[in-house]
Amino acid sequence: MINTQPTVTIWNEYRQEQTDPAVQAIYPHGIHAPIADHLRHQNITTHIATLDQPQHGLTPERLAQTDVLIWWGHRHHHEVDDAIVTRIHERITLGGMGFIALHSSHFAKIFCQLMGTTCKLKHAVRGEQERLWCVSPTHPIATGLPERITVPQTEMYGEFFDIPTPDELVFVSSFDNGEVFRSGCCWRRGRGKVFYFRPGHETYPIYYQPEILQLLTNAVQWAAPSGLQTVTYGREGRDW
Amino acid sequence: MINTQPTVTIWNEYRQEQTDPAVQAIYPHGIHAPIADHLRHQNITTHIATLDQPQHGLTPERLAQTDVLIWWGHRHHHEVDDAIVTRIHERITLGGMGFIALHSSHFAKIFCQLMGTTCKLKHAVRGEQERLWCVSPTHPIATGLPERITVPQTEMYGEFFDIPTPDELVFVSSFDNGEVFRSGCCWRRGRGKVFYFRPGHETYPIYYQPEILQLLTNAVQWAAPSGLQTVTYGREGRDW
Amino acid sequence: MINTQPTVTIWNEYRQEQTDPAVQAIYPHGIHAPIADHLRHQNITTHIATLDQPQHGLTPERLAQTDVLIWWGHRHHHEVDDAIVTRIHERITLGGMGFIALHSSHFAKIFCQLMGTTCKLKHAVRGEQERLWCVSPTHPIATGLPERITVPQTEMYGEFFDIPTPDELVFVSSFDNGEVFRSGCCWRRGRGKVFYFRPGHETYPIYYQPEILQLLTNAVQWAAPSGLQTVTYGREGRDW
Amino acid sequence: MINTQPTVTIWNEYRQEQTDPAVQAIYPHGIHAPIADHLRHQNITTHIATLDQPQHGLTPERLAQTDVLIWWGHRHHHEVDDAIVTRIHERITLGGMGFIALHSSHFAKIFCQLMGTTCKLKHAVRGEQERLWCVSPTHPIATGLPERITVPQTEMYGEFFDIPTPDELVFVSSFDNGEVFRSGCCWRRGRGKVFYFRPGHETYPIYYQPEILQLLTNAVQWAAPSGLQTVTYGREGRDW
Numbered sequence: 003m004i005n006t007q008p009t010v011t012i013w014n015e016y017r018q019e020q021t022d023p024a025v026q027a028i029y030p031h032g033i034h035a036p037i038a039d040h041l042r043h044q045n046i047t048t049h050i051a052t053l054d055q056p057q058h059g060l061t062p063e064r065l066a067q068t069d070v071l072i073w074w075g076h077r078h079h080h081e082v083d084d085a086i087v088t089r090i091h092e093r094i095t096l097g098g099m100g101f102i103a104l105h106s107s108h109f110a111k112i113f114c115q116l117m118g119t120t121c122k123l124k125h126a127v128r129g130e131q132e133r134l135w136c137v138s139p140t141h142p143i144a145t146g147l148p149e150r151i152t153v154p155q156t157e158m159y160g161e162f163f164d165i166p167t168p169d170e171l172v173f174v175s176s177f178d179n180g181e182v183f184r185s186g187c188c189w190r191r192g193r194g195k196v197f198y199f200r201p202g203h204e205t206y207p208i209y210y211q212p213e214i215l216q217l218l219t220n221a222v223q224w225a226a227p228s229g230l231q232t233v234t235y236g237r238e239g240r241d242w
Numbered sequence: 243m244i245n246t247q248p249t250v251t252i253w254n255e256y257r258q259e260q261t262d263p264a265v266q267a268i269y270p271h272g273i274h275a276p277i278a279d280h281l282r283h284q285n286i287t288t289h290i291a292t293l294d295q296p297q298h299g300l301t302p303e304r305l306a307q308t309d310v311l312i313w314w315g316h317r318h319h320h321e322v323d324d325a326i327v328t329r330i331h332e333r334i335t336l337g338g339m340g341f342i343a344l345h346s347s348h349f350a351k352i353f354c355q356l357m358g359t360t361c362k363l364k365h366a367v368r369g370e371q372e373r374l375w376c377v378s379p380t381h382p383i384a385t386g387l388p389e390r391i392t393v394p395q396t397e398m399y400g401e402f403f404d405i406p407t408p409d410e411l412v413f414v415s416s417f418d419n420g421e422v423f424r425s426g427c428c429w430r431r432g433r434g435k436v437f438y439f440r441p442g443h444e445t446y447p448i449y450y451q452p453e454i455l456q457l458l459t460n461a462v463q464w465a466a467p468s469g470l471q472t473v474t475y476g477r478e479g480r481d482w
Numbered sequence: 483m484i485n486t487q488p489t490v491t492i493w494n495e496y497r498q499e500q501t502d503p504a505v506q507a508i509y510p511h512g513i514h515a516p517i518a519d520h521l522r523h524q525n526i527t528t529h530i531a532t533l534d535q536p537q538h539g540l541t542p543e544r545l546a547q548t549d550v551l552i553w554w555g556h557r558h559h560h561e562v563d564d565a566i567v568t569r570i571h572e573r574i575t576l577g578g579m580g581f582i583a584l585h586s587s588h589f590a591k592i593f594c595q596l597m598g599t600t601c602k603l604k605h606a607v608r609g610e611q612e613r614l615w616c617v618s619p620t621h622p623i624a625t626g627l628p629e630r631i632t633v634p635q636t637e638m639y640g641e642f643f644d645i646p647t648p649d650e651l652v653f654v655s656s657f658d659n660g661e662v663f664r665s666g667c668c669w670r671r672g673r674g675k676v677f678y679f680r681p682g683h684e685t686y687p688i689y690y691q692p693e694i695l696q697l698l699t700n701a702v703q704w705a706a707p708s709g710l711q712t713v714t715y716g717r718e719g720r721d722w
Numbered sequence: 723m724i725n726t727q728p729t730v731t732i733w734n735e736y737r738q739e740q741t742d743p744a745v746q747a748i749y750p751h752g753i754h755a756p757i758a759d760h761l762r763h764q765n766i767t768t769h770i771a772t773l774d775q776p777q778h779g780l781t782p783e784r785l786a787q788t789d790v791l792i793w794w795g796h797r798h799h800h801e802v803d804d805a806i807v808t809r810i811h812e813r814i815t816l817g818g819m820g821f822i823a824l825h826s827s828h829f830a831k832i833f834c835q836l837m838g839t840t841c842k843l844k845h846a847v848r849g850e851q852e853r854l855w856c857v858s859p860t861h862p863i864a865t866g867l868p869e870r871i872t873v874p875q876t877e878m879y880g881e882f883f884d885i886p887t888p889d890e891l892v893f894v895s896s897f898d899n900g901e902v903f904r905s906g907c908c909w910r911r912g913r914g915k916v917f918y919f920r921p922g923h924e925t926y927p928i929y930y931q932p933e934i935l936q937l938l939t940n941a942v943q944w945a946a947p948s949g950l951q952t953v954t955y956g957r958e959g960r961d962w
Contacts, residue, residue, distance in 0.1 A: 095600050095644065098380070118598035118646075119672050120575050126718035133900045135881045140338070140430050140469040147470055149882065161855045161894070162713050162869065164575065164672045166598075169647050170409075174881070174904075176896040180853045184894075190380050192599050192644045229380040230387060233642050235602035335840050335884065358838035358886075359912050360815050362955035373660045375641045389642065401615045401654070402629065402953050404815065404912045406838075409887050414641070414664075416656040420613045424654075432839050432884045473882050475842035578860070620818070620910050620949040627950055650889075670860050709860040710867055 095192030100225025340465025580705025820945025
């Protein structure tokens, strides 16, 4: 129904890749780079915005032209300006922009605000295997994927993950030590859609895996604006 | 992501239109006809199947080539053969065919089987107005529609409607006498998707309304197969 | 399973009742008074806290002893101190306190934070009738109630109501002009439960209606702490 | 709000325990016996009904006096009479009886009818460990339980489990080989509530574990009738 490809902006803290050799070794051009490369190969226009740019690269103009915002935050969540968080929140809930939070972005200010919960979880870095099982086989984000995706090495996240019950739970992960995690979750927030995706870590090459890249491309398509053309609020006779 | 248009089959009892002048006056070529015309104008291949055809027109070959089955049943639900109901159910849950139940099809055998409930409701024919309000503005089925659709004359259906809680509740109706109804509901059943849509009555020209036809086209697109390419079941080593 | 009665605190702005004769005429002792009276008749210990008390009456000690917090806010949402909002949010998500938001409290800071959305809606004061229909007949909050509750005179709220999809939708309202509204909604937030209830207006005697009072008592019982005894978060070996 | 204890009936095929020494060794008085003993210790009146009794022990009188029906079926699902299945279905959807399906009862006729899906899954008997993680910590069925329950030896069930999306997902399991499963699931069906619980196997002593017995007692309390006193259906002026 939507004939044109969405326009994506990937936001990245982009500091560890410039200072930490272990991260540079895996993501020399930034953890956003393999995702951006893959999206561009699909003819999806993709911009990059980073923490240290003016306004974190998220000017009103940039957001107005973004259909889906992908977010990677890790160690500097608190440095994101509250006014920019408010701007993103409005662009999602009132403007219909989609939002995809990756891995450690569960603690990003904008994600916590969208959820309304603490977004706490259990975690451990043990370099173990993760298996993602699809529990919603008809979901658009699962399109073309195998029943199970194996990530050879990852950081573990465990339940209870303090998020609102997902509107759609698409993937559940298990880890070598027996923990489980709701690792692919969808919510609707106002006129915008939100997807949380757990896999991804700055020292493992997870964002080079073909299934992961296909899944993220599916998520971009799902999160792109859809639905009613207008939604009005307020007092009768004034706004509607 | 799905580049080709889905193939639709509309199933209709198609008896009242041949015997009842009041129905003939509104739907001279069958209540399916304006829907089929509209879908075909959108380049969606659309077949018609009816109760009095051999196998009700739903041969294994026809179902295998159907991406979305639209169903209109009203007075002859009990005449639908149980073996055909089983065939449809398997085509949905195991094969991924979408299913759209219209109005009085809430009591169709296949719909009741998919729901697992009695599908009972309150009803009254008083020729009153219905207003459909969208409560899920980002939903694909709402794409391009106004916030409220008004149906000038309709039969009333009232809550409690004995269905499972919808996976996605898209539209809620109100009627002149104050009743409400969950009138646009989505469920996932195995590899298939199901949409129930309340409006439609054999003596009111509801299926000629442009918003209703656009909504049904959206529903066809939503219900078309998506998701995992294969799902396997059974004992380890034998089936997966 | 919970043998003891929950302890309730009702928070009220409590200004209009002291200054506006039209409000005083209906709720001379505060809009909280008939609710508190009813709960106390059910042997539920009920405290009152108001905007103009120190810390808005919501000291750490008071919150620690509150199982369910009922909230009435209307014109002074912005005067509620952000630090108190954070304190309430933690008491709900981490401590398990239940939260019930009444009517115009949809715009209370704490409710908006719990929802993660704008909580906008349509509204009009026309003194019309409201009918509440139960769409979840097994829900504990519906226990003992009739299928439909009629509120003779009320302010209208209309969809789209910008809330996350409720975990459980219990009541849907219709109004004389044909609007509908999801008027009884449940969510889970961390270890706490949240209920939004639409009816109630400072110039209509809605909180004296027996069905409304029974419904709110049911909501208190539902929102009281339940579930796991402990939930732990954080790094392995440190916190769990 | 419900002051009296529910009355439970446990239905069991009760054949393997009489013929298979490996099963007899674990459950000499039937797999229902430890559950019945535990419920009776909680002052919950508990009846036993079995496949080989007249009407499978499920006479209209017995069902009318049952608040919650617990079901264990395994190898003889097809021997359950369709008329009895219909009787149970009506008692749940129209009468409000709760229903708890245990383990291999995912293929019981009544469970499949309530779900509307195929209820297929993956399985393997490898005697491995199962860990149940609570993903809904406020849920009544989780009350008093630890964050994780470990079952030392069990049969594995794996996703995709072809059930409708649960209204409430309470527990997710992982197994030694990395599979996951939605192992504690709630649905509402008409006036009745349904809980599926995965653990339990005829050759492992799972139903003697204290946490499992507490969880099942919680499930009985949750599934007991609640909500509206009456629900009416049909044509205006005749039924409502």
